[in-house]
Amino acid sequence: MARDQTKLTPAQIDAFLNEHPLWRLVNDQLERTYEWPAFLTGIAFVSEVARLAEAADHHPDIDIRWRKVTLRLTTHDAHGITARDTELAAKADAVQPE
Numbered sequence: 001m002a003r004d005q006t007k008l009t010p011a012q013i014d015a016f017l018n019e020h021p022l023w024r025l026v027n028d029q030l031e032r033t034y035e036w037p038a039f040l041t042g043i044a045f046v047s048e049v050a051r052l053a054e055a056a057d058h059h060p061d062i063d064i065r066w067r068k069v070t071l072r073l074t075t076h077d078a079h080g081i082t083a084r085d086t087e088l089a090a091k092a093d094a095v096q097p098e
Contacts (some may be wrong), residue, residue: 006038007080016086023089030089035067036097042069044097052091058084080082087094 008016016030017023023032036042046062046069053059061072071092073085 005075005078005082007075007078007082008086012037013081013086017058018091020089020093022093025081026072028080029061029072030085031070032089032092033068036069037067039067041097042067043077045095048095048097049092052090052095056084056088056091058088060088 011094017025019067020032023030025031032040035047036045042064046064049060049062051069058073058075063070063072071089073089075082075084
């Protein structure tokens, strides 16, 4: 399956960050830390993000620290941020674990 590996422009990344202010640009990656009321809620969130990532064949770096979960997204093949990253980030923001 051919994937678009076109890097987003700085203006496109800024537009995404303006629409999703909890995401940050860190070392050419999109990064967001979510905090959940309980450890298992964070694990449920990670499980749902993992399903979305697998379906998109695009996998974030995930760091779990008790009730905090940090996602980092970049397209390694493109050496930067692509639409695949912003799409998965937006989908992660929509996850509401139980």
